[in-house]
Amino acid sequence: MTVAASAPTGCSPAAVKSQAPSMAARMTLIMEAFEPFNAKFLLDEITERTKLPRSTTHRILDQLVQFGWVEHTPEGYGMGWRTMKYRSHDSVNGRIRAESAPLLHELQMRTGMVVHLAVLDGLNIHYLDKLGGRAAVSVPSRVGGSNSAHGTALGKSMLAWMDPEDLDELYKDGLPQTTQNTIKDPQMLYAELSRIRRRGGLAYESGESFDGVACVAASIRDRHEPLASISLVGRTQDPLERMAPLVLDAARRVSEALLIRA
Numbered sequence: 001m002t003v004a005a006s007a008p009t010g011c012s013p014a015a016v017k018s019q020a021p022s023m024a025a026r027m028t029l030i031m032e033a034f035e036p037f038n039a040k041f042l043l044d045e046i047t048e049r050t051k052l053p054r055s056t057t058h059r060i061l062d063q064l065v066q067f068g069w070v071e072h073t074p075e076g077y078g079m080g081w082r083t084m085k086y087r088s089h090d091s092v093n094g095r096i097r098a099e100s101a102p103l104l105h106e107l108q109m110r111t112g113m114v115v116h117l118a119v120l121d122g123l124n125i126h127y128l129d130k131l132g133g134r135a136a137v138s139v140p141s142r143v144g145g146s147n148s149a150h151g152t153a154l155g156k157s158m159l160a161w162m163d164p165e166d167l168d169e170l171y172k173d174g175l176p177q178t179t180q181n182t183i184k185d186p187q188m189l190y191a192e193l194s195r196i197r198r199r200g201g202l203a204y205e206s207g208e209s210f211d212g213v214a215c216v217a218a219s220i221r222d223r224h225e226p227l228a229s230i231s232l233v234g235r236t237q238d239p240l241e242r243m244a245p246l247v248l249d250a251a252r253r254v255s256e257a258l259l260i261r262a
Contacts, residue, residue, distance in 0.1 A: 096220070
């Protein structure tokens, strides 16, 4: 009696190669085309990099834009706000911390105040560094910890440079409240972010994340988006406006250092 050969449980490399790529494979090809991470590419450039049909590339890009994985600007396509959490890997954070370290130390020595370095992680910020000696104990934050983005000067200094559509998606379920001073109305938040942009990127908060604690912050940016943020922390009665130029200068110098070494 002849026994029929059973179907193979796996596929040979040749068989896999001959199959049309799955949706997951095509999305992966497109996401991996964005190298370096902060670059912008036109549709035809992405098509050439992925070797996918132009219509397929365009359709998948539209879907990725819709969900925030990719953004579409006049300069081309780039990585979207949802990918920020993947930029929080140790390798990227380590580079930001390394470039920021001497300027954070300088800022802390000149002011005697607590200094924070943080990155944006969805609705929250993630603290990468904190300096301040004995004074740091009085501020209830910690390296590796998180806080609400819209309730901190650190977070607002980064949110200010996001597209309005991305902000709408980010806060579609409302604004979580940490203290009685935390902004609760999205329109109030958007107005505050507009003021931050008019100030050249300086963000303030007073008692919005921790009672009795105030901050001034400025974001570290590349050519297209915020990468991180630096803040000085004091009490709500401290005249932080006098320290603001120092924070803005430190953030600018770190931004320039990161671009030079990109």
